[in-house]
Amino acid sequence: MHRYSIADGIRDGNVLGFDPYKVLTYRDIDLRKAVALMKANAATENEAITDSHKAKLYYHYMDAAKVKMAGHLEKSGKYDKGIEDYIPREQYERDEHQKMVIQDIKENWLRLSHASKFHSIFATSSISEAIDYYRLIKEEMPELKITALFDPNIDNNGGVKFKEDGLVEIIEDYNERYEQDFSLATHGKFKKDISARLAHKKPYERIEREPEKQLDLLIVVDQMLTGFDSKWVNTLYMDKILKYENIIQAFSRTNRLFGPDKPFGTIRYYRYPNTMERNINSAIELYSGNKPLGLFVEHLDYNLEKMNQIFEDISHLFISAGITDFSKLPESVDECSKFAKLFSNLNDYLEAAKIQGFTWEQQKYPFKDPEKNVEMVFDENTYLILALRYKELFTGGDGEGFRDIPFDIDGHLVAIDTGRIDTDFMNSRFEKYLKQLHQDDIDQDQLQVTLDELHKSFATLTQEEQKYANIFLHDVESGNADLESEKTFRDYITEYQFRAKNEQVRKLVNALGFDFSKLENLMNVGVTESNINVREVRRLEENHRQG
Numbered sequence: 001m002h003r004y005s006i007a008d009g010i011r012d013g014n015v016l017g018f019d020p021y022k023v024l025t026y027r028d029i030d031l032r033k034a035v036a037l038m039k040a041n042a043a044t045e046n047e048a049i050t051d052s053h054k055a056k057l058y059y060h061y062m063d064a065a066k067v068k069m070a071g072h073l074e075k076s077g078k079y080d081k082g083i084e085d086y087i088p089r090e091q092y093e094r095d096e097h098q099k100m101v102i103q104d105i106k107e108n109w110l111r112l113s114h115a116s117k118f119h120s121i122f123a124t125s126s127i128s129e130a131i132d133y134y135r136l137i138k139e140e141m142p143e144l145k146i147t148a149l150f151d152p153n154i155d156n157n158g159g160v161k162f163k164e165d166g167l168v169e170i171i172e173d174y175n176e177r178y179e180q181d182f183s184l185a186t187h188g189k190f191k192k193d194i195s196a197r198l199a200h201k202k203p204y205e206r207i208e209r210e211p212e213k214q215l216d217l218l219i220v221v222d223q224m225l226t227g228f229d230s231k232w233v234n235t236l237y238m239d240k241i242l243k244y245e246n247i248i249q250a251f252s253r254t255n256r257l258f259g260p261d262k263p264f265g266t267i268r269y270y271r272y273p274n275t276m277e278r279n280i281n282s283a284i285e286l287y288s289g290n291k292p293l294g295l296f297v298e299h300l301d302y303n304l305e306k307m308n309q310i311f312e313d314i315s316h317l318f319i320s321a322g323i324t325d326f327s328k329l330p331e332s333v334d335e336c337s338k339f340a341k342l343f344s345n346l347n348d349y350l351e352a353a354k355i356q357g358f359t360w361e362q363q364k365y366p367f368k369d370p371e372k373n374v375e376m377v378f379d380e381n382t383y384l385i386l387a388l389r390y391k392e393l394f395t396g397g398d399g400e401g402f403r404d405i406p407f408d409i410d411g412h413l414v415a416i417d418t419g420r421i422d423t424d425f426m427n428s429r430f431e432k433y434l435k436q437l438h439q440d441d442i443d444q445d446q447l448q449v450t451l452d453e454l455h456k457s458f459a460t461l462t463q464e465e466q467k468y469a470n471i472f473l474h475d476v477e478s479g480n481a482d483l484e485s486e487k488t489f490r491d492y493i494t495e496y497q498f499r500a501k502n503e504q505v506r507k508l509v510n511a512l513g514f515d516f517s518k519l520e521n522l523m524n525v526g527v528t529e530s531n532i533n534v535r536e537v538r539r540l541e542e543n544h545r546q547g
Helices: 006-011 028-040 045-050 052-062 095-113 128-139 162-178 182-199 244-256 273-287 300-320 333-355 380-395 423-438 446-459 463-478 489-512 516-524 534-545
Strands: 017-022 119-124 146-149 217-219 234-238 265-269
Touching: 028 045, 028 052, 028 182, 028 234, 045 052, 052 300, 095 265, 095 333, 119 128, 119 244, 119 446, 128 146, 128 162, 128 217, 146 162, 146 182, 162 182, 162 333, 234 244, 244 265, 265 273, 265 333, 273 534, 300 333, 380 446, 423 446, 423 463, 423 489, 446 463, 463 489, 489 516
Parallel strands: 017 265, 119 217, 119 234, 146 217, 234 265
Antiparallel strands: none
16 A cells, blocks of 8 residues: 555546646746845845845846755755745735735636536635635625634634634624534534535535535635545645645545546645745655656646547548548448547547636637647537537437447537537528529529538538438428528428427327327326326326416
8 A cells, every 4th residue: 555656546547637736926036036136135126236246146046047936955965945935924925915816716716616516625824814815705706605614722823813703704604604503612513514515425415406505615724635535626726835745635635536527636826836836746756656647637738739639530530431521420330439439538638628728719729838839620519510429329310219339428428518509600501592592593503502511511410400401401492391581490400300200100199099189298298217107197197288
């Protein structure tokens, strides 16, 4: 066990990797300048530069090659101070810093929490700061359901009166929001209730179905950073300095396995960020057995590049099968199997990229390193078309039920909402086609171009919908379709499908001698395997008839 490191656990898929972000609330250059002026005993840059003795000190500390932002140990064992070693603690207790931290949490909340589906922990450096942040977040983000937890018996520089007032306020707010009755005397039960609520454990096992009972953000000082496990926690905000095992323990609050929506645990840290970055690297080196591969997840640029590469592979697969517009699945089972794997991989990178800042509205992504700039080679509509094809691996594509398939299908991917596919282009091509069709001097070549464009747009339809789209177009060409000015192309497809289904039902009724009205009621009440008994069906039918 002592040789099984956290990196091994991540690589084995037992826990998730980490995605840490160093967030600067002060610019490095501003802190460096402030330290250089302090060391030169100068009030301004001009004073420092014009005095030879002061200038020597000033330029020494302004030189990043000579004085790094974070201190480090030399090979001799001597500690070489960095710029942040000269920054007083009070610098990170100022309103300016705290407001920048809250601004960062606010700007990233919806994306990181998946609209509050997941919960977060915010670790602060002292009880007084925990109380300060609690009040600031209440003011700046009143929609968040927050609380704070710290040892009520420890002063920790908070001041007895300040701490007690803050703790009373926190407990009273919690009681009001969740209809509880905790007090300072029952603080232990208060902590237990928070822990259960955050972990969705008794009595809150199904709390995800009742968002008003959930806890969005827990502010802590030291508690809950070790030993507490909840797969529903995916983000850790840190405004404190940690070292070695404390870093690994704190980070690990975010990396319990959940599912596709949680590809990794996110950490955002603010205090002495360069020093904290050094501490993280030291902890990783020690606790990964010098094998940190896989411990940290890939960054956004890498994930976007992988998405583009996999999309190109999918395109090549379909083109090789003679399908240039993703309008249907390849005929070969092997090709379908390969597509299933490729699309699943594409979605893995997409889920990670979304959390890291990817949106479908943005196609070009610039990075600090110009060589890493990425332009997406496909858009959301194309992705949803591929998702529609993926679903057809599961349904058979023709609307006629399930089929046996020799490859795994991911239920999460099958559940992708493909109803958002943009059909405006298809409708516009249909309108253009109708306009050209009814012209006196029809340009047959131009008409064919428009018709071809319309057929290409069929990729946004299921295989069954494509069948009825072609039947409808045939009726339009032969003059047998009843056209109405207010209807879209999609409306006609839905109408043709409905008619066909009704006709199938009528044929079945006639063949078997069923009572059509009773069969229609049965179909409308949503009978399933679990409720299909005579009494229940009759009750449902009666309810349906009564409206």
